Amino acid sequence: MGREDLNPSSLSAHIFYEMESKGMSFVLLPDMIVDNVTQITPALLEQHNISLLMLDFDNTIVPYTTDIPTEAFCRWLQTMAESQIQLCVVSNSRKPRVQVFCKKYGIDCITHARKPFCKGIKQCLQRYGVQPGEAALVGDQIYTDTLGGNSAGVQTILVRAIDNHNFWLKLRHLLEKPFIFAARKRRIDYE
């Protein structure tokens, strides 16, 4: 790479094409892309034969900076509760706020999940007795949620991070962009 390639955007493009040529990039491509978790309807999940939806927590349900969900999220939770879809938060977080939140809003949860490794995802599948093909993981990060979900054989849904409030989150998002672009190019995003 030349000097002009040393910005994060072209660096990420370079990583993508390197991985593409080695056939490794598919694990970083989500099956679906939506803006917000509230766009994931029971009908959409049933259409894809999904009975268990695993949810990342930080920046998927609420941003890092608050524990108060939006009204739209609360309505979505109600809709999901009235459907046949089972929900479980699968978060890497070690902070008590995840468990406190889940208890308050009646969502099952697994913390210390260690995504992109399969530990927490497999634990969740086992808990619900669901096959990987009948489960999906929704999250905002390609290098943890999408990679972890694809490695575990579950369907993967990428959401836009609610708020990349600091430099490192913004940088990471920049490094994800080639994969978001590639996934959209495969016409697999949900409109």
Ligand SMILES: [Mg+2]
């Ligand atoms: Mg997240």
